[in-house]
Amino acid sequence: EPEVTQTPSHQVTQMGQEVILRCVPISNHLYFYWYRQILGQKVEFLVSFYNNEISEKSEIFDDQFSVERPDGSNFTLKIRSTKLEDSAMYFCASSPGLENSPLHFGNGTRLTVT
Amino acid sequence: QKEVEQDPGPLSVPEGAIVSLNCTYSNSAFQYFMWYRQYSRKGPELLMYTYSSGNKEDGRFTAQVDKSSKYISLFIRDSQPSDSASYLCAMNSGYSTLTFGKGTMLLVSP
Numbered sequence A: 001e002p003e004v005t006q007t008p009s010h011q012v013t014q015m016g017q018e019v020i021l022r023c024v025p026i027s028n029h030l031y032f033y034w035y036r037q038i039l040g041q042k043v044e045f046l047v048s049f050y051n052n053e054i055s056e057k058s059e060i061f062d063d064q065f066s067v068e069r070p071d072g073s074n075f076t077l078k079i080r081s082t083k084l085e086d087s088a089m090y091f092c093a094s095s096p097g098l099e100n101s102p103l104h105f106g107n108g109t110r111l112t113v114t
Numbered sequence B: 001q002k003e004v005e006q007d008p009g010p011l012s013v014p015e016g017a018i019v020s021l022n023c024t025y026s027n028s029a030f031q032y033f034m035w036y037r038q039y040s041r042k043g044p045e046l047l048m049y050t051y052s053s054g055n056k057e058d059g060r061f062t063a064q065v066d067k068s069s070k071y072i073s074l075f076i077r078d079s080q081p082s083d084s085a086s087y088l089c090a091m092n093s094g095y096s097t098l099t100f101g102k103g104t105m106l107l108v109s110p
Helices: none
Strands: A005-007 A010-013 A019-024 A031-037 A043-050 A053-057 A065-068 A075-079 A088-095 A109-113 B011-014 B019-025 B032-038 B045-051 B054-058 B061-066 B071-076 B085-092 B104-109
Touching (some): A005 A088, A019 A031, A043 A065, A043 A075, A075 A088, B019 B085, B045 B054, B045 B061, B045 B071
Antiparallel strands (some): A019 A075, A043 A053, A088 A109, B019 B071, B032 B045, B032 B085
16 A cells, blocks of 8 residues: 655754755645654644645745755655754645545654754 | 553553553643553564544554543553563654653563
């Protein structure tokens, strides 16, 4: 069964550094998402992406964050100047784009900012 | 009031028990309701997806939605140790983004 893949599985970075989290969505899906889950907290929406542009973003997704689909298969989340509070699991998800088609999630990247 | 409330547990049951997991919500615009299962250090895996009020059954799993009470449930019959995981409810109003509950940790002992 097709799946969303994310790399790396664990990223450790120092405060102030930039990180790029990578995702390969399911190939025929049209909508792409980033969610994050701080340890012990709920899964929170960051951003959705469709037709090569951001379609919706949360208040968490400020100027520190950016997303890109650099080619036909990858979808990336860049976090500039990381802060301690950015430590979380970051999940990529994709969906076919039909009304309320369910989201399929990857296994996440655990980001640790020291 | 939080948009989606879910008891974090843990909920501990013996193998073979019937499990009931619940969420309440406050946004009456929510129409689509999902249950995801999340194993430790893994991504959420879609279990059930329902629209509006009523029941939906899939194998040992039954999802129930009561929109009048803003209450959704997931029942697991004949629970197995492999069902031990966190169960997340999620919902939206159509094309909008998903709002998740905090998740209930379920522990099924052999």
